[in-house]
Each structure stands twice: as structure tokens, then as C-alpha cells.
Amino acid sequence: MAPFFKYGFFTEQTGLIIALILGVSFGFWLERAGFGYSRKLALQFYFKDMTVLNVMFTAIVVAMLGLLLFSLFGWLDITKIYINPTYLWAQLIGGLILGVGFAIGGYCPGTSVVGAVTGHVDAYFFLGGAMFGMFVFGEMFPSLEGLYNWGAMGDVRLSDVFNISSGVVALAVVILAILFFLGGEWLENKFGKEGL
Amino acid sequence: MKISSRNIGFGIMLLLGLILAFSPVDKMNISKVADRELLLSQLHSQSNYIEAEDVAHWIIDKEPGVLIVDIRPAGDYMKYHIPGAINIPLEKLLEKSSLELMDPSATLVLTSNGNTKASQAWLLLKEKGYDDVYVLHGGMNHWVEAFSAPRKPVEPYTDDEVFRYQFRLAAGPVMMGTARAAQSTREAPVKPRTIKRKRRSVKKKVDEGC
Known part of the structure; x- marks a missing residue:
């Protein structure tokens, strides 16, 4: 446990x-x-290299899915996780x-x-x-x-504020993440991916 | 058709998200059984105890959000109690008026004569949903002994023991009131307060973050 x-x-x-x-x-x-x-990180703000966004959102989604699924399987008491x-x-x-x-x-x-x-x-x-x-x-x-x-x-948590189940919030975040990934890719192509 | 690894990733994420959206995630939380296991393991590992010195430090530092709850009968409480302690006899612990006195967000320190009754109260309060509750280790018996007549460490002693002894000597008058102050004159001059500052491990939850 x-x-x-x-x-x-x-x-x-x-x-x-x-x-x-x-x-x-x-x-x-x-x-x-x-x-x-720093130059690679700053490119984020010129939409030339969205690595930071991708990494952060991936981390968020992986952690979220992991915590919720573990809690679903009864391996984890999510109420004991620090928020x-x-x-x-x-x-x-x-x-x-x-x-x-x-x-x-x-x-x-x-x-x-x-x-x-x-x-x-x-x-x-x-x-x-x-x-x-x-x-x-x-x-x-x-x-x-x-x-x-x-x-x-x-x-x-978002589910408390909007009064919906945390599973639905998870799905929404996943969809949001995918939209951000696709949007980031589009922005990178538009503003030109700059090599370092 | 070749599927890019990116699309596989998106697919897995969506699938897991969909599974979660249609599963009773929130109903899996808060199982009483697991809570009891947790309480039992805390009792077993004695992590529900707090040492007299730590409580004394809190009193001296006027640590905010700490409430000392004396669960002995009112008569015992009137004779002597820890400075700032409130009295809620064990049999009245779960009455509404008593629960109102105890702020759920405060750090509660339970004291009785020994450990047993305070531990029972600890268990009850924990089940009531109080998060930050501790039992004064050794109870009032140990407290009075520690601060009214601290035992001098015998050689060989560690720095820690000396610090503790000096702290008890210095804190005695504050903790025990005038009775202790009057008799302290015949002792060797009280050494300057060598209070070893220790950050408590049992502090309230710390902020975690990036």
C-alpha cells in the first residue's frame, strides 16, 4: 500500500x-x-522549440495517469498524497x-x-x-x-472545484495535453525550428 | 500503414484517460480499513509520541497552532498543568463542546498521567479525522520529573544528554511555576540557555514543489 x-x-x-x-x-x-x-529554454517563448512544454506536460500526464490508475487498483491511497x-x-x-x-x-x-x-x-x-x-x-x-x-x-483538486469525478478531469487533461502537443508542433513549424 | 510512435503515445494516453473517465476512481479512496492499518503502524512504530523537550520548545517559542490538551480529570488539572494547556477529561473527549475547542488544523498534544489514556484518546481523535495529533511521551509523570528535578547525566554522557539536562534545568521554572523557581536557588547557577535548536521532524506538512 x-x-x-x-x-x-x-x-x-x-x-x-x-x-x-x-x-x-x-x-x-x-x-x-x-x-x-538557457538559450534552448528561452526558445520556448519564441515558439521555436517547444521541448519544455512537451516535457512538462508529459510529466504531468504520466504522473496523473499513474496516480489515478494505482488508486483505482487499490495500490495507492490518493488521499494521503500531499497536495x-x-x-x-x-x-x-x-x-x-x-x-x-x-x-x-x-x-x-x-x-x-x-x-x-x-x-x-x-x-x-x-x-x-x-x-x-x-x-x-x-x-x-x-x-x-x-x-x-x-x-x-x-x-x-480540479475535481473538487468543478464537482466532477477525477477520471473525467484526467481525460480532459489528456485531451488538453494532446492539443498542446499538436499546437506546439504547429507553432514550431510556423516559426521555424531553430538548431542550436 | 506505418503508425508513428507519437500517435501510439497519443493513443495510449487517450485510452488510459478514457478508462479513468468511466471508472469509479473516487470511490476507491478513503478506505477505513487502510486508515486503521495506518494508525496501527503509527502506534507500533511509536511515531505518535512527542518528547517533553519538543513540547517545551514549542511553549517557549510560542509556536502558533499548537494546542496542549490535558485529558486528566479536572481535579488533577487544577493541581498542576502544562502552561497553556486546556482541560478536556477523557470521558468528555467526544462531546460536541469539547470538539469545538480543538481546531482540526491545530497541532494537538495529548497529555495524561502516563501514555495509555492519551494513546486511547489519540486513536479516537485520529478516527474523528484530526490529522496532527501527538501523545506526550511519558505523560505528566515524566514531564514533572523532567522539569522539576532533572536528573544529571552520569558519565560517560553524550553532548545530547548534556544539552537536554541544561535545557530541562533552564526550562524548569517556566514549566513548573514558582515551586521550581524557589528551590532552584540552591543549585549551581543555571547555565546560559544552551537551547539546541532542532527543527522538528514532526513539523506540520512542509511545502513541496518545483
Whole structure:
């Protein structure tokens, strides 16, 4: 019965070791996919190389189908899975800021670490900027607290919000993903796939 | 006709999505049996216990969202209780007025004289749906012993034991009130608060994310 950690199959220390292994392999495969390279990542925003979109959406769909099917087979208690709490407006604004930073800097927080580890100087600048931003946010937190909690909805899932079964949501997300894949391909052809 | 691997991928995704759309995914959740297994394994691994020092740290740090619930009879509670604790005798635990006192999102620490009654209350509250509930390890008996007359570690001792002893000495007056403060004068001068900050492993769920 999964999640293994919540059922006490291994201790917190073992969990940390597993997290380390997962984290290192995550970074490794990001690098191998070319995500340690800001120019490739930035091409996303000019519709010339939709790899990021494809990778992220594939990951989302695989994880979603896996979790739901495992729960359907009774292998996994999905209610015990941690869900990021939703703060609708705060996350919208935060997402926009992150997107702008992504387009300017060519990295997102995860990939900037990958870039830094492989020795890209721009990634160090990006990381420094991210740290500085965290510091500023932390210092300004009292005045930003209202924004931070704006649109708090708790640990909700799409199926809770729209009051439909999670299977139907899964199908909708799958269809959405396929449309995005096809749309991405179309955009790549239209704006010309640029070699690196 | 040759089918591209891309289309195979799309097909598999759609198929799995369709299966899910027509299957009772949501009805598979929340099986009471699995919950009982989980509770049992937590009881067995003693992960429902929290140590007296950790609770003391929470009290000193004024950790928000922590509620100490004393489940002993009201008389015992009046004699002495942990600073900030509220009293809900075990037999009144599941009454509506009692449940209203306990915020489901708070971190509850249950204390009784020993471990047993608090563990029983723990089980009841967990089944009631309280997520973040702990049992004070050793109960009030251990608490009073730890903070009113902390036992000096005997050699050979580890740093951890020394830190714990010093913390108990320093925290004693706060935890036990004046009785402890009056008698503390004859002891060696209380060493400066060497409170070893430890991030609790049993902290509330942390944010996970990209």
C-alpha cells in the first residue's frame, strides 16, 4: 500500500536518501534533455522549440495517469498524497512573474541549478538574482501577506472545484495535453525550428 | 500503414484517460480499513509520541497552532498543568463542546498521567479525522520529573544528554511555576540557555514543489 513513507515502510532518514537520489537523477535527466542551457529554454517563448512544454506536460500526464490508475487498483491511497494548497490569485501573479523571469533569464529555478552545476555563468547570475528576490520577498513579507494569501482555497483538486469525478478531469487533461502537443508542433513549424 | 510512435503515445494516453473517465476512481479512496492499518503502524512504530523537550520548545517559542490538551480529570488539572494547556477529561473527549475547542488544523498534544489514556484518546481523535495529533511521551509523570528535578547525566554522557539536562534545568521554572523557581536557588547557577535548536521532524506538512 502506497504512499510507502506515510505507511511507515521506511524512516525519515531513508526518505531523505531516496529524495537525494530522485533529486540527483531529476537534475541529471534535465541536463541530458538540454535544460541546462538557457538559450534552448528561452526558445520556448519564441515558439521555436517547444521541448519544455512537451516535457512538462508529459510529466504531468504520466504522473496523473499513474496516480489515478494505482488508486483505482487499490495500490495507492490518493488521499494521503500531499497536495500543494491553492492560492488562486497569488499563484496567478506569481506565475506571471516567474514567466517573465523565465523569458528574460532563460531559466526556471530548477534548471538554473542544473545550468550552474554544468558551469554556465548566466545560471550563476540567475541563481544570485533568485536568492536576492527571496531575500527581498522575505523582508517585505509583512506588507505582502495579503497578496500571499489572496485566493486561498486550501488543498483542492480540479475535481473538487468543478464537482466532477477525477477520471473525467484526467481525460480532459489528456485531451488538453494532446492539443498542446499538436499546437506546439504547429507553432514550431510556423516559426521555424531553430538548431542550436 | 506505418503508425508513428507519437500517435501510439497519443493513443495510449487517450485510452488510459478514457478508462479513468468511466471508472469509479473516487470511490476507491478513503478506505477505513487502510486508515486503521495506518494508525496501527503509527502506534507500533511509536511515531505518535512527542518528547517533553519538543513540547517545551514549542511553549517557549510560542509556536502558533499548537494546542496542549490535558485529558486528566479536572481535579488533577487544577493541581498542576502544562502552561497553556486546556482541560478536556477523557470521558468528555467526544462531546460536541469539547470538539469545538480543538481546531482540526491545530497541532494537538495529548497529555495524561502516563501514555495509555492519551494513546486511547489519540486513536479516537485520529478516527474523528484530526490529522496532527501527538501523545506526550511519558505523560505528566515524566514531564514533572523532567522539569522539576532533572536528573544529571552520569558519565560517560553524550553532548545530547548534556544539552537536554541544561535545557530541562533552564526550562524548569517556566514549566513548573514558582515551586521550581524557589528551590532552584540552591543549585549551581543555571547555565546560559544552551537551547539546541532542532527543527522538528514532526513539523506540520512542509511545502513541496518545483
